[in-house]
Amino acid sequence: MAEENVGDKTWLTKEAHERLTKELEHLQGPGRAEIAERIDAAREEGDLKENGGYHAARDEQGQMEARIRQLEELLRNAEVGEADADDKIAGPGKLIVVEMNGRKMEFLLGSREIISEEDKVEVFSEQSPLGKAVNGAKVGDDVEYEAPNGRKITVTVKSAKAY
Numbered sequence: 001m002a003e004e005n006v007g008d009k010t011w012l013t014k015e016a017h018e019r020l021t022k023e024l025e026h027l028q029g030p031g032r033a034e035i036a037e038r039i040d041a042a043r044e045e046g047d048l049k050e051n052g053g054y055h056a057a058r059d060e061q062g063q064m065e066a067r068i069r070q071l072e073e074l075l076r077n078a079e080v081g082e083a084d085a086d087d088k089i090a091g092p093g094k095l096i097v098v099e100m101n102g103r104k105m106e107f108l109l110g111s112r113e114i115i116s117e118e119d120k121v122e123v124f125s126e127q128s129p130l131g132k133a134v135n136g137a138k139v140g141d142d143v144e145y146e147a148p149n150g151r152k153i154t155v156t157v158k159s160a161k162a163y
Helices: 014-043 051-078 130-136
Strands: 010-012 077-079 096-101 105-109 142-146 152-162
Touching: 010 014, 014 077, 077 096, 096 130, 105 130, 105 152, 130 142, 130 152
Parallel strands: 010 077
Antiparallel strands: 096 105, 096 152, 142 152
16 A cells, blocks of 8 residues: 655645535536537537537546546545634645735635635645745744745745634
């Protein structure tokens, strides 16, 4: 049995886990059946080379299968819980405010899957350079991370509140 890499874990709220599980069940069942019906119906129309409906349905099927694989992997590696109530320490599921070069920046530490489509909050994973730097930091701490261009950037953690 392979060792589990804790760094690959994705933190999810209970609500996000339930929502993603329902989405996966729908895609694997009724979703696949609907796409198969559309492909069969389009195939019956004849020449597949010039059949736009057939090609569109096949493209949609490919996107759906990719989403199924993404959800399966995400849920397999999910760590389900609630954000730590301690608003003095940055961690997954928290809305973090940092100060960088005199400007404040707010983001959610965790997976994009935690937020709903209506939320307009920026998200950084715990595996991102900034996410790794602030995860576990206390409010008031200065932490440093390396930007993609190789530059070292220092940020000050200003607040960390449960999302």
